[in-house]
Amino acid sequence: MTTTTPRELPGHQAHDPHSGVHSEQGGLPGEHPGRHRNPVIKVRDLAWLEFAKPDLAAAERFAHAFGFVTAATSPDELQLRGTDPGSPCVIVRKRRESRFLGPTFRAADATDLLRLAAAHRTTVRPLPESIGGVGVELVDPSGLPVRVVADTHELPRLPAQAPLALNLGGEARRVNATQRPLRAPARVQRLGHVVLQSTRYGEALDWYLENLGLIVSDFLYYEGQRHRGPTMSFIRCDRGDEPADHHTLAMNLGPSNRYVHSAYQVADLDAMAAGGQYLLDEGYRRSWGIGRHIQGSQLFDYWRDPDGFLVEHFADGDLFDCHLTPGWAPMSASGLAQWGPPATPDFLGVAPGKDALAEARSIIRSLREDNEFDLERLRGLLKVASS
Structure with missing residues (x-):
């Protein structure tokens, strides 16, 4: 396999963030550029x-x-936050059945909301007083509600969990002191990203790039099907020269439209590991971890909450500015991590149980419908799960 170097935009010094032992590639002529030429707005x-x-x-x-702090609670709603200032990370609404209700993005200011509302022939509406500010309600091509907000209440910073002082090589940063991380919840700092699956992946990807101004950091494709385009993208916010997380949103093609997982930053590896031991002691179930990803480079640890939602602790992720164009790599289960245990059947969604059964039914239904998940794509997905 020939390795090519991802290209920087003109006027910037060339740098390959994808170089290394995994042979990631840059885009080929005519492939998806990973950004829209003139997006409606650029979310922050x-x-x-x-x-x-x-x-x-x-x-x-x-x-x-898991490490959240309760920001507000009522009989019908629970707001959870991290230690960083800003809005809550998660809002849970009391309903009879568990489901994901959608993501909310933050605009640079309320003027952007007016522009977005005009483009979609909708209106800017005030948000509930507990949150404050204003928002625009949209629906992406997969049918998922997407909200964009501005001027929300700012929660104050809370005391954060400090990373441990490490003696690295010949650098002595800790002398006459021992290392004793507490087996306690890893304090969540902030929401990092959400991963979504769509039967209309390409259409949904273009929608987010055009309307929210997001840009792609990395594309993945099914082995032998690169000519058909990517099947997963790791997408970041375009903040110009200001670095942003390698991905704020990730999307992949699949037989159903669904939430895959969400990720929350913690201080360091020790916070993650000790916090994981605490979760195990409390009877909660690890899905996969601990390891280090390839795309994004994050240290990771995945857990199932009582309702079956997959959530991730992460630390030490990559930061990119707006000048790098996407990397391209084949998609495989073994390619999800640089080190760590193999991806589990639970993480891959193939463990026996109601979720795997629901996905199997989705495959049959999706193959009968008009969408991007066809028989060739199914063969590609099955190869990924067995790789």
């Missing part, structure tokens, strides 16, 4: 995620064990 960040759950008390117990 992912603000919060919304979920519906029947048992708010159980959701709050897990949230505290």
Whole structure:
């Protein structure tokens, strides 16, 4: 396989963030550029995620064990936050059945919301007083509600969990002192990203790039199907010269439109590992980890909450500015991590159980419908799961 170097935009010194032992590639002529020439707006960040759950008390117990702090609570709603200032990370609404209700992105200012509303022939509406500010409600091509907000209330910074002082090589940063990280919840700092699956991946990808001004950091494609285009993208906010997380949103092609996982930053590896031991002691289930990803480079640890939602602790992720164009690599289960245990059947969604059964039914239904997930794509996905 020939390795090519991802290209920087003109006028910037060439740098290959994808170089290394995994042979990631840059784009080929005519492939997806990973950005829209003239987006409607450029969002600043992912603000919060919304979920519906029947048992708010159980959701709050897990949230505290995972490292969230309760920002506000009522009989019908639970707001969870990290230690960083800003809005809540997660809003949980009491409903009979568990489901993901959608992501909320933060605009640079309210003027952007007027532009976005005009483009979609909708209106800017005030948000509930507990959140403050204003928002625009949209629906992406997969049918997922997407909200963009501005001028929301700013929660104050909370005391954060400090990274441990490490003796690295010949650098002595800790002398006459021992290392004793507490087996306690890893304090969540902030919401990092959300991963979504879509039967209309290409259409949905273009929608987010055009309307929210997001840009692609990395594309993945099914082995032998690169000519058909990518099947997964890791997408970041375009903040110009200001670095942003390698991905704020990730999307992949699949047989159903669904939430895959969301990720929350913690201080360091010790916070992640000790926090993981605490979660195990409390009876919660690890899905996959601990390891280090390739795309994004994050240290990761994945858990299932009581409602079956997959959530991730992460630390030490890549930061890119707007000048780098996407990397390209084949998609495989073994290519999800540089080191760590193999990706588990639970993480890959193939463990026996109701979720795997639901996805199998989705495959049959999707193959009968008019969407991007056809028989060739199914063969590619099955190769990924077995690789």
